[in-house]
Amino acid sequence: MEEHPKVQIKGIREGLLITLEEESWPEARAALLEHVKNQVDFLRGGRLILDIGNHVLRAADLGQLRDVLSENGLSLWAVLSGSPVTQQNAQTLGLATRITKPTPERSTSSLETALSGEQAVLVRRTLRSGFSLQHRGHVIVIGDVNPGSEIVAGGDVVVWGRLRGMVHAGAQGEEAAVVCALDLSPTQLRIAGQIAVTPKRRGKSQPEMARLIDGQVVAESWNPKGK
Amino acid sequence: MAAKVVTVTSGKGGVGKTTATANLASALAAENLKVVCIDADIGLRNLDVVLGLENRIVYDLVDVVEGRCRLRQAMIRDKRLPELYLIPAAQTRDKSAVSPSDMVRLCDELRPDYDWVLIDSPAGIERGFRNAIAPADLVIVITNPEVSAVRDADRIIGLIEAEEKGPARLIINRLKPTMVKREEMLSPDDVLELLAVELIGIVPEDENVTLSINRGVPIVLDGKSRAGLAFRNIAARLRGEPVPFLDFNDQGGLLGRLARLIRPGGA
Numbered sequence: 001m002e003e004h005p006k007v008q009i010k011g012i013r014e015g016l017l018i019t020l021e022e023e024s025w026p027e028a029r030a031a032l033l034e035h036v037k038n039q040v041d042f043l044r045g046g047r048l049i050l051d052i053g054n055h056v057l058r059a060a061d062l063g064q065l066r067d068v069l070s071e072n073g074l075s076l077w078a079v080l081s082g083s084p085v086t087q088q089n090a091q092t093l094g095l096a097t098r099i100t101k102p103t104p105e106r107s108t109s110s111l112e113t114a115l116s117g118e119q120a121v122l123v124r125r126t127l128r129s130g131f132s133l134q135h136r137g138h139v140i141v142i143g144d145v146n147p148g149s150e151i152v153a154g155g156d157v158v159v160w161g162r163l164r165g166m167v168h169a170g171a172q173g174e175e176a177a178v179v180c181a182l183d184l185s186p187t188q189l190r191i192a193g194q195i196a197v198t199p200k201r202r203g204k205s206q207p208e209m210a211r212l213i214d215g216q217v218v219a220e221s222w223n224p225k226g227k
Numbered sequence: 228m229a230a231k232v233v234t235v236t237s238g239k240g241g242v243g244k245t246t247a248t249a250n251l252a253s254a255l256a257a258e259n260l261k262v263v264c265i266d267a268d269i270g271l272r273n274l275d276v277v278l279g280l281e282n283r284i285v286y287d288l289v290d291v292v293e294g295r296c297r298l299r300q301a302m303i304r305d306k307r308l309p310e311l312y313l314i315p316a317a318q319t320r321d322k323s324a325v326s327p328s329d330m331v332r333l334c335d336e337l338r339p340d341y342d343w344v345l346i347d348s349p350a351g352i353e354r355g356f357r358n359a360i361a362p363a364d365l366v367i368v369i370t371n372p373e374v375s376a377v378r379d380a381d382r383i384i385g386l387i388e389a390e391e392k393g394p395a396r397l398i399i400n401r402l403k404p405t406m407v408k409r410e411e412m413l414s415p416d417d418v419l420e421l422l423a424v425e426l427i428g429i430v431p432e433d434e435n436v437t438l439s440i441n442r443g444v445p446i447v448l449d450g451k452s453r454a455g456l457a458f459r460n461i462a463a464r465l466r467g468e469p470v471p472f473l474d475f476n477d478q479g480g481l482l483g484r485l486a487r488l489i490r491p492g493g494a
Contacts, residue, residue, distance in 0.1 A: 059389040092389040126423060128385030129378050146381050146421060164421075 006031040014099045015047030015077065025055045029065065036072050044073040049099055051080040059089040066093065084121045088131055098134075120155070127151070127165060136172070147187055153177070159184075162205075166190075175212050184208040184219055191217055230263075230341040232334050233465065234363035236387075238379030240350035242371045243400040246436060246446075247458070248347040249277040253445040254462035256311035260342040263302065263312045265333075267359040268349035269324055272316035278305065279443020280313055289317035292329045298336055307448065312341075322354040327361030334362035343465075352386055360392050367427060369398040372413040381422055396427040398461060403432045404475035428461035429472060430454050 006021040006028070020028040032050075036043060048069060066076045078096035081087050087097040119137030129148025133139060138155035149165035151157055156178050157169045163181035168190040170177025175192040183205040185198045191210065196217035207222040235248045245268075252264040266274035269289060275281045286301040291314070298314075305311035314333075317324065330346075337344050348359035360366055366387050370380035380397070387395045399415055406412035415429055433454035439446040446455040447462075453473070460470045 058391065060391055063390075089389060092386055128388075129382040130385060144421075144423070148378050148382060 007035040009035075009043075012049070012099075015049050016043065017049045017051065019051040020053060020055075022053050025052075025057065025061075028052070028055065033068065036069065036074065040072055046074050048074050048076045049078040049080065050076060052086065054082040055086065056083045057081075057086045057089060059092050062086075062090055062095065063093055066095070084123060084133055084135060088133065091132060092130070126161070129165075145181075145186075156180070178209055178211040180207070180209040180222075182207050184210060189217060230261075230334075230338045230344045231364050232338070232344045232346065232362050233365045233367060234267075234346040234348055234359050235367045235369060236348035236356060236359060236383060237350065237369045237376070238352060238383035239370075239376045242376050243369055243398075243430070244350070245273045245277050245347050246440060247367070247369050247398060247400065247430075247461075248345050249274060250445045250447045250455070250458035251462050251465065252311055252343070252345045253278075253305075253308060254447040254459045255343050255345075255465070256305065256308040257447065258462070258466070259310060260466075261310045261340070262343045262345065263314060263337055263341050264345040264347065265314045266316035266347050267325075267330070267355060268347060269316045269355065270318065270321045271349065272318050274347045275303075275313060275315045276443060277440050278311075278313055278445065280305065280315075281443070284315050287315045287317040288333075289320050289324045291333065292325050298333065307444075322349065322358065325358050327357050330358050331362045352383065356383075356386075357390075360387065360390060363392055366392050366395045367398055368395045368422075368424070369400050370418065370422075371401045372399055372403075372407070372415070372418055374413070377413065377418055377421060384422060384424055395424050397422060397424045398428045398430065399426070400430045401432045402429055402475065407475075426472075427464050428457055429475070430457040430461075431473070431475060 008019045010017045018032065020032060062079065069076050076095065078099055079090040080097065090097050120140055121135045122140045123133060124142045126143040127133060127141065127145045127149040129146055131149040134152045136154040139151055139153040140158045142160045144161040145151060145159055145163045145165040147164045151165065152168045152171045154172050155170065155174060157167050159181035162183040163186050165186060166188045167179055167186045169179045170192040173192050177191050179189060179191065185201060185205065189196045189198065189210055191212050194212055194215065194217050208219045209222060210217055210219040235244050237244050248264055252262045256262040264274060265288065266272050275284060280303050283303050286296040288301065290296045291298050291301045301314050302312040303315065334344055346359050346363065349355035368380050368383055370376045384395050387393050399418055402415065403412055407414045419426060431453050433452055435449060435452045436446050436454050439449065446452050447458045449455045457473055463470045
């Protein structure tokens, strides 16, 4: 049988981990499908975890891929990706985006080369109920974060919009993490190990920043003229 | 003719998907447009009851998909509106009996011969929902001015965007203007601020709707009902007519006006 170095398959505890080379998505996809077709007897009935690197895929692409794979007797249950957009789209399709022991080398190595806590993702859309955005670095959202959605960040969270969902900054224990929003009214706000709920607001909303002061979550309004 | 396929969905149950589908279909058919409505809620069919056509069902959607009958055989002609047809859901099966591609194929078969195809989606975000939105050209999300319904509507709008069926349009159903005035109910502005989608209509709470459902006569056929008027306006907006939104601040009809007359008098 022909060798396909573009596609690597590894059996791990959670299923078959398939890693695709970093090339254009149509090529990567074609290589994967060819590989699956050639090894259909070996792979049939397998639970697939697909590591698609940093490709940005739409939910329709992922859904179509899942359908094609299932026609070949393979069930796709998880998609690993370095792209938060792809992760979100995978989540809307009910696919897992993390496996219990994430060992794909690409995602760890790319983070290690950057300074820890300096990486950020920018999401320019409204996070609706059910969406979950998780990132080891900082998270910046241009848009609203609606109730029922959640952001978990290793570093800071900045929302240029209304923040009404659940937000956890400094999720790995970083107590210096802050959360800023134009309208800071999260369902629940966590910084490192501390949890706070938004008090009932009196009057108009204004930009605020929340951080830990002496172990307490404190929100201070942003005032361009100073206090 | 090339029919436009419109799916009515909500996420949460009981907010008025079936009522809206039946009434929009009736309002469009009353304008002499050829309309087919499809009940995609397999296993929990309702649209036939709301339209008063329950006793005429012979074949259903699953029979069409599984090839037990031709499409036309499953289409029930409405007794009042000759241009209105219903394809009922099967009651003895479940959502897995139909696939999204079946729905696309079925609607494509209807498109050349009709003006509108309205699909009544089941509640939830699973298979039935995906079946219902697969063929849609336009998705209408219906919600009540309640926090729980709005939360589910938000989730559904996100899923519609992810399936690239957006942007969705919004109907706010069962609004009680007096409660909004007392700030006991979310106002349309509160709902729109969160959902950030285009509004296509607001339907006020109206007891006559319950009556109309029990009788199997859509409320749009009642010339006096405010809910009926609201649904007729939504149908007109679907057809592309700019219809101003109803003014609920002057609501309450004769009773409301009387109450306002009496109150300043010191009663």
